[in-house]
Amino acid sequence: MKKTIMALLAGLVMTAGAHAAYPDKPVTIIVPFPPGGSTDMVARIMTQKMSEKLGQPVIVENKPGATGAIGAAQVKRSAPDGYTILCASIGVWAVNPFLQKNLAYDPAKDFDLLTVAVKSPNVLVIHPSVPAKDVKELVEYLKLKPNKVTFPSSGAGSSDHLTAALFWMSTGTTGIHVPYKGGGPAIADLVAGHAEASFQNLNNVIGHIKAGKLRALAVTAEKRAALLPDVPTMVELGYKDVVVTSWQAFGAPKGLPTDVKKAIHEAMMAALKDPETSKKLTDPGFEVTASTPEEFAKFLQAELAKWKTVVEVGKVTLD
Secondary structure, three states, rough: HHHHHHHHHHHHHHHHHHHHHHOOOOOOEOOOOOOOOOHHHHHHHHHHHHHHOOOOOOEEEOOOOOOHHHHHHHHHHOOOOOOOEEEEEEEHHHHHHOOOOOOOOOOOOEEEEEEEEEEEEEEEOOOOOOOOOOOOHHHHHHHOOOOOEEEOOOOOOOOOHHHHHHHHHHHHHOOOEOOOOOOOHHHHHHHHHOOOEEEEHHHHHHHHHHOOOOOEEOOOOOOOOOOOOOOOEEEOOOOOOOOEEEEEEEEEEEOHHHHHHHHHHHHHHHHHOOHHHHHHHHHOOOOOOOOHHHHHHHHHHHHHHHHHHHHHHHHHOOO
16 A cells, blocks of 8 residues: 555656656747748747746747748647747738638637737838839829839738738829748848838838838838837828737647746746847837737737728738
8 A cells, every 4th residue: 555655656746747847858939931030030039038948948940831821830730738839920810810711720719829029110111213202202103103113021911011001092002012921031122122112020121221221211100110210100191090010929839738838928028028138129129018828819809800800991812
């Protein structure tokens, strides 16, 4: 009897020890876009402090395709053990459900939501070769060249795509949407002069703006961006509907053990609230949000409702 009790106690200790050992191997953050874009930047900036907090390496793996849907679906299918995490943007979380038929994941049902890490306004930028000094002149230029001016985006259904669609609706203009597999390739072609105008995440293009490689005409926030104090908002210019805040958030496969979910969230908060990490995020234009899972869930429902309306009223398609 005594031996049986001792064996049971030993088993309980071993089980508890194994369970408490999370993580006992590297943790992978899946970014469903190529390297070089906003989402990739956020994930990589956070890995060092997350690794320190968790005591294991945290690595970023890029799985681009279908405006983030391929990577998101991969995370959904992964084991809910805390070793696979999704870092994705507004398009993956709140737009794809209304644009992609037979989407292989449901953002509100298939993931344990962790945190909205950061937010950032989009900025309307043009290549210096475009003969427009401000939004008014760009609108005139677009009206002279209907369906001829190219607007690259990080993908069909991305915030930059939908912001362009909102802009065209609000100004009575048109353009050619050119979707890429991520913000990095889209911006590279824009800087090279292979495209003419785009709405991009501020943090992705601030360096090119300051270097004179791109010209900023307006930001899509309700107030001016601290990094571009001389650039007006679309609201100031009379386009009250063109208000878009991009954001990056983390989730994991549905069904994380409570203590694992708590450990991951604490590691993310440690990273986002670390002065050094926070500076790396705010310097290029991100606003650190660091929400709780509950706050993220409430925010996601509001964003899904908003973008459902935009897609339907604006008749936005993947074309």
